[in-house]
Amino acid sequence: MTTRETGLPMRVPAAGASLPERVEIWEVGARDGLQNEATVVDLDVKLEFLARLADAGLRTLEATSFVHPRWVPQLADAEELLRRLDRRSGVRYPVLVPNERGLDRALASGADSVAVFASATESFARRNLNRGVDEQYAMFDPIVSRARDEGLAVRGYLSMCFGDPWEGPVPVDQVVAAGRRLWDLGCAQLSLGDTIGVATPGHVTAMIDAFGAAGVPTTAIAVHFHDTYGQALANTLAALWCGVSTVDASAGGLGGCPYAKSATGNLATEDLVWLLDGLGVDHGVDLDALVRTSVWMAGRLGRPSPSRAVAALGAPDTGGG
Amino acid sequence: MTTRETGLPMRVPAAGASLPERVEIWEVGARDGLQNEATVVDLDVKLEFLARLADAGLRTLEATSFVHPRWVPQLADAEELLRRLDRRSGVRYPVLVPNERGLDRALASGADSVAVFASATESFARRNLNRGVDEQYAMFDPIVSRARDEGLAVRGYLSMCFGDPWEGPVPVDQVVAAGRRLWDLGCAQLSLGDTIGVATPGHVTAMIDAFGAAGVPTTAIAVHFHDTYGQALANTLAALWCGVSTVDASAGGLGGCPYAKSATGNLATEDLVWLLDGLGVDHGVDLDALVRTSVWMAGRLGRPSPSRAVAALGAPDTGGG
Numbered sequence: 001m002t003t004r005e006t007g008l009p010m011r012v013p014a015a016g017a018s019l020p021e022r023v024e025i026w027e028v029g030a031r032d033g034l035q036n037e038a039t040v041v042d043l044d045v046k047l048e049f050l051a052r053l054a055d056a057g058l059r060t061l062e063a064t065s066f067v068h069p070r071w072v073p074q075l076a077d078a079e080e081l082l083r084r085l086d087r088r089s090g091v092r093y094p095v096l097v098p099n100e101r102g103l104d105r106a107l108a109s110g111a112d113s114v115a116v117f118a119s120a121t122e123s124f125a126r127r128n129l130n131r132g133v134d135e136q137y138a139m140f141d142p143i144v145s146r147a148r149d150e151g152l153a154v155r156g157y158l159s160m161c162f163g164d165p166w167e168g169p170v171p172v173d174q175v176v177a178a179g180r181r182l183w184d185l186g187c188a189q190l191s192l193g194d195t196i197g198v199a200t201p202g203h204v205t206a207m208i209d210a211f212g213a214a215g216v217p218t219t220a221i222a223v224h225f226h227d228t229y230g231q232a233l234a235n236t237l238a239a240l241w242c243g244v245s246t247v248d249a250s251a252g253g254l255g256g257c258p259y260a261k262s263a264t265g266n267l268a269t270e271d272l273v274w275l276l277d278g279l280g281v282d283h284g285v286d287l288d289a290l291v292r293t294s295v296w297m298a299g300r301l302g303r304p305s306p307s308r309a310v311a312a313l314g315a316p317d318t319g320g321g
Numbered sequence: 322m323t324t325r326e327t328g329l330p331m332r333v334p335a336a337g338a339s340l341p342e343r344v345e346i347w348e349v350g351a352r353d354g355l356q357n358e359a360t361v362v363d364l365d366v367k368l369e370f371l372a373r374l375a376d377a378g379l380r381t382l383e384a385t386s387f388v389h390p391r392w393v394p395q396l397a398d399a400e401e402l403l404r405r406l407d408r409r410s411g412v413r414y415p416v417l418v419p420n421e422r423g424l425d426r427a428l429a430s431g432a433d434s435v436a437v438f439a440s441a442t443e444s445f446a447r448r449n450l451n452r453g454v455d456e457q458y459a460m461f462d463p464i465v466s467r468a469r470d471e472g473l474a475v476r477g478y479l480s481m482c483f484g485d486p487w488e489g490p491v492p493v494d495q496v497v498a499a500g501r502r503l504w505d506l507g508c509a510q511l512s513l514g515d516t517i518g519v520a521t522p523g524h525v526t527a528m529i530d531a532f533g534a535a536g537v538p539t540t541a542i543a544v545h546f547h548d549t550y551g552q553a554l555a556n557t558l559a560a561l562w563c564g565v566s567t568v569d570a571s572a573g574g575l576g577g578c579p580y581a582k583s584a585t586g587n588l589a590t591e592d593l594v595w596l597l598d599g600l601g602v603d604h605g606v607d608l609d610a611l612v613r614t615s616v617w618m619a620g621r622l623g624r625p626s627p628s629r630a631v632a633a634l635g636a637p638d639t640g641g642g
Binding site: 010012013017019200238268271275280309312313 | 323325326327328329330331333334336337338339340518520521522523524548549550551552554555557558559589591592595596598599600601628629630633634
């Protein structure tokens, strides 16, 4: 099933609305970007990747995931990665934790912030978490409580917010209800994932408005778009108009969803930075250093970056400019 | 020189603004898409490409260019293409004409509408037209007059509207002055080209507003974005908010600018259709038929389509949906 959107008009931004002055880029390349790579990347390469991303000015670097190594062999080195990580002042290194055992490992490894990952749909909850939507909250409850007790900020990821490959369109109310449950558990931020990349801007504005109406402040919303159908940056622009100021992106566009039909992955951080630079929205990233990092990482992975901006800026200068 | 945009805030759409109910997609794949292909495509393939695009519901198919065959060998078959073209009812087949000799050839071949191509910058005018910006209008004047006398609509392309690889940023006033000259010559529509793909949404809204202030109605403006830095669809969304309802796009994202550093080309028609479908904006195109056409054409050209939507929809179904 290809889930297609139809007839979702985008509302006009409110009178007096403006784009945020600053956007926090939540860089997911080292975790979301790498987790679907078939070949295990050396820990030294991961550490250098994180160091280069920090050097490029990124201040939130999702570092790894404490899922069971059986499910994601690529991130089986999570403990050693955190232990050897050259933590930079002012940089956060959130990690994913699926359960209490994962939280134990993360805490023992010195994690400074954590994220749980929930599903907005029953089908994906069963496939990804091996339990139903309603059961997932019971699993997250003690994780969020304990992490907060330890003084850690907790992010709640919500997958399949705009469409599900098995269920098709996902009602906005269903997504808001799931997100509200995560919020009530104590998550400080919700990241709304368009896991299969089908969203369009009217759907995005309707979703963010609905979360606002349900009492989740827009300042606590992050957007996580995939570029499967080329919509990620247009959707980001729509979200910025709604007041969203945290945007997930992956250096070089690394990553993808194994349940989407193409290999196209996350919004590329470079394409986002080009947009924000143009609009005069502050973000703190040095685009050239970031492009060099993505070109270097593409070399390690043995294939070119899917980012348009990396392809253009990372190519040898061939005249004309 | 890489021309980068900085600090161009996007204005809020006017109160009561809405997206257009219908967008005319000006399909440039057969001309702009193919003209930079090194290997000459068989005329039979071009004709089948145009027939398939019409079958997919596109109603404006830029067919070829009557430039001198020495400059664009790919389109040296322009006369024979128009002669053998299976013209469909309700479909326009505009062609490019650089000079009076080109117009003579186009008229003799039965062209139903024509376009001239001008430059907003001195550097590109000299390189592309071998004359200065001010001299180009004298060349276009008799073309536009004669074409109008023949009852043909004339489009004016304006290149390098948002940045120039030799000159860097291009002032909005300079672009509007050039466009206004084309308008005064009698062009019925202006297509504003971001030839090197650097534009961002604030620049787009400022440009369209400035044309409006200079007396060129927004209904006569088309936008022509390149996806070099991944910005084309976000820019299109900004233009739609300004009231623009004609958008240039290329099936499968074919084409590119030889003066931009990457091979990334025009906005892909499929990515645009996905956006418009989602927003509920009418366009008349059958996305599946269009994707099949682009996959077929990619096969003829021997490389995959750069369109995200084509990559996703044209791939074999690999589970999950």
